[in-house]
Each structure stands twice: as C-alpha cells, then as structure tokens.
Amino acid sequence: LNTLMGHSMPMSIIRINKTGQIQAEHQIHERPIYSFKILEDIIYTASYDRSVKVVDAISGDVLNTLMGHTWGVYTLVVSEDHNLICTGSGDHTIRFWDKQTFECLNIIEGLFDIRAMIIHENLLYSTDYGSGKVKVLKYE
Numbered sequence: 001l002n003t004l005m006g007h008s009m010p011m012s013i014i015r016i017n018k019t020g021q022i023q024a025e026h027q028i029h030e031r032p033i034y035s036f037k038i039l040e041d042i043i044y045t046a047s048y049d050r051s052v053k054v055v056d057a058i059s060g061d062v063l064n065t066l067m068g069h070t071w072g073v074y075t076l077v078v079s080e081d082h083n084l085i086c087t088g089s090g091d092h093t094i095r096f097w098d099k100q101t102f103e104c105l106n107i108i109e110g111l112f113d114i115r116a117m118i119i120h121e122n123l124l125y126s127t128d129y130g131s132g133k134v135k136v137l138k139y140e
Contacts (some may be wrong), residue, residue: 028053028062035075048072053085064102066097079116086124088114
C-alpha cells in the first residue's frame, strides 16, 4: 500500500495498473472526489461536482458520466451482483442506476445528507449527516 503525499489540490482520480501500483492521473471531475470503488478494471467516482464518473482503470478514459443529483455526491456502492450502482448525495436523495445502461431507475427522496452506504443481500444500509440513524432499504 502506498500513500501519495504533497498534493496542493484534492486528488481527482487514481489509476491502478496491472502491477498494482497507484499513479496520480489527470483531473476528471471539476470538484473533489468524495468516494470511489474499484471493480475489475473499472473505477467509479463520486464527486462534489454532482456527478459520478465511470472510468477505465487502465487507460484513465471516462466511459460514462451519471448526472442527476443537485448537490455533491458523497458516497456510492455497487451491488454484489454488479448490476446496480447506488449513489447518495447532499441533495437528500439516493439514486439507483442500471450498471449496463447507466439509466437512473429510482430515486428515494426526503433523507438527510447521505454520507455512507453499503449493500448486503438486497439490502441497502445508509447513514446520513443529520439523523444519526442507519436506514435499511430493500431493493429488487
């Protein structure tokens, strides 16, 4: 494990090459990245710029951009079957995205700032900045 130190600006993306080394790369978001997940050769990034980027981990190319949140995206998870991307935002919503088409399938509104999420066995656990509670949502 390596820690990159000395950056004067927030890190905008990382790329992992086949030998497992981490390299700093070019900026893909306009604002800082709050969360990222790596699955196979794909990196998913959630940013304060209100977007989620789907990035090829080898080339660094942006494959898709998920737009729709009206505030920064603080967290994201990918379902265990790898078919669903869930994003949580300061706009008090959780969005569910199809991983193949990148379409927004559902929006849950009326929450606080979503700060962390995990998925386990078709249940989405989320926590927020305001309530101090963990919400459990079942998804199909």
